[in-house]
Amino acid sequence: MTSISSMPYAVRKNDSNWIKDTAEDIKKLRLKHGDTHPYYELIKDSFYCYGCYKKWIKENHTEPFDYALPKLTHYIYENGNKTHFKLRRKSQEKNHDHLKGCYFNDPSDYYKELSDSFDHIEIAEKQTARLIILNRMNQILKTEIRSSTKGLGKTIKPKASHLQTFGALQDIYNRYGESWRELPVITEDNETKKIENLLLSPDEAIDSSKQYPNKIAIVYGTIQRVEARNNGGYINIVFKQGSNKSDRPFRLSVSPYHIYNETDLQCLENRKIGCYGRLKHNQGFSQIELFSLHHQIVFLDLQKSEPCPFRTPSINIDRIQKLLTRTMEFHHSKLHSYHPGMFTFHRQAQSDFKKIKQTVQETQQKQQLLFQEKEMKTQEKNSMSVLHNTLLIDTANIKKQLRITKSKIKETEKQFSNKFRKWTRFIYA
Ligand SMILES: [Zn+2]
Incomplete structure (x- = not known):
């Protein structure tokens, strides 16, 4: 397990805000005022791991309570030349190990x-x-x-x-x-x-x-x-x-x-x-x-x-x-010095653009005309369809008329036949 035992900074709760203290700043304070200075007395038991603090925020999206973080102790060594924070191993506090994923615990x-x-x-x-x-x-x-x-x-x-x-x-x-x-x-x-x-x-x-x-x-x-x-x-x-x-x-x-x-x-x-x-x-x-x-x-x-x-x-x-x-x-390439002719493709492309634009306009006009023609044909088709329906109705009416006429003819033929038989009997009687 790669655990970084010494830490160059810590986090501390000041009123309701968390602030970052560097070991260097705390060293200066201690060397200047001594460990019995009331301010140092006040803060010396409130340093916590900054890596754990950051990990907590990343996971919980909120600031931690101080008891969720491991406590650190500030050290000065090598005659005041060096300083760091370390985990408070012998502490009575419950959480004295780094949180999982703290970068001081595992990089x-x-x-x-x-x-x-x-x-x-x-x-x-x-x-x-x-x-x-x-x-x-x-x-x-x-x-x-x-x-x-x-x-x-x-x-x-x-x-x-x-x-x-x-x-x-x-x-x-x-x-x-x-x-x-x-x-x-x-x-x-x-x-x-x-x-x-x-x-x-x-x-x-x-x-x-x-x-x-x-x-x-x-x-x-x-x-x-x-x-x-x-x-x-x-x-x-x-x-x-x-x-x-x-x-x-x-x-x-x-x-x-x-x-x-x-x-x-x-x-x-x-x-x-x-x-x-x-x-x-x-x-x-x-x-x-x-x-x-x-x-x-x-x-x-x-x-x-x-x-x-x-x-x-x-x-x-x-x-x-x-x-x-x-x-x-x-790259098997050759050196070319610059000359404007190298960029004729650009001018060519610009004249091509004009042609393409013209073609697009013409095509759009053509499309417009075709659309109008289509509209007219559709109208024509619609009116033809109305006429067709009218003709169908007329045909139906005529057929009906024809049926009536045919049945009238049959009736008349029947009457005529009856009369004809009567007349025949009358003649031959
Ligand atoms: Zn940590």
Whole structure:
């Protein structure tokens, strides 16, 4: 069970409203006024798990009673440098365990949300997530190739335009703070590791890069400067040096094949960051290749609701000429410079539109005429039908008249025959 034991914030009921307290704010209060200050005395037994609070609201669509949530205790340690909240295990309270689905108890639901929002994290086995950050450029190219050759019928995740937004690692840090150390992830080397086992200070990273080249790590520290592009076309971003003065400071290196310019990277200067990547040691320098701010960089000193400091990179077309040529070669396409003749299809289409419009009008007129004709024929048919009925009635009347006449003739014939017989008897008598 992946349970995060330390929490960077808690929720507390103030009058009738729930408010969020950060462990940092409570630490400042305690260090300034002491634990016997009446205000701290008042609040110290009313911290509850924020993850459980959010889970309760999601499920019940209403705010919880405080007894429904597990109680937390605030701790300060390492001589006042560090702080967190922890579950009050020894408490007399009944509910001292996290609610099911609280993200401090089980990150699965949260990892699922992340994998839905970001293309560089996938949910893996229960309660872990697989990072697919490295070799991004190759992956992007491969996806393009796949989608252009046999992509039909295959769902390909849309690639978000995310160059100036935070990535999944920053999202994790924003949610868990320093407690992100306890979360497990699966790296591109297929190793399941807690984030704390990936974290290295610049000094540790220098040592590791020599011993374990290609090791995946998150190097964290403060960026001292972004250097101007050197003669080889590389831009180096240098970490502040630690106690190790014998080696050159650890750096992030941006290859000429990546789109960033110095100005796009200045947002990192004097910031406490972490950078995810593979450690390299080359010609006396220890470094990580930086290819994507969005995917690799985590700001560890982000202020509350600070907007994303990444800017849209400005692209010098000459610098991506090689990539363009490679991509075009792959697609067997040729380079065309622009000339207006390429767009004759547009003018052609416009004249076609006129013709089509005319044809439509003519067809509509024709249809109108046909409709009128149909109306007339219908009227004609109706009047014919009336005449037909009249004739039928006349015929019936005539037939009736005929029957009467015939029966009258028969009667007359009968009378005549009788008279004739009388006369015959009279003559021959
Ligand atoms: Zn909880």
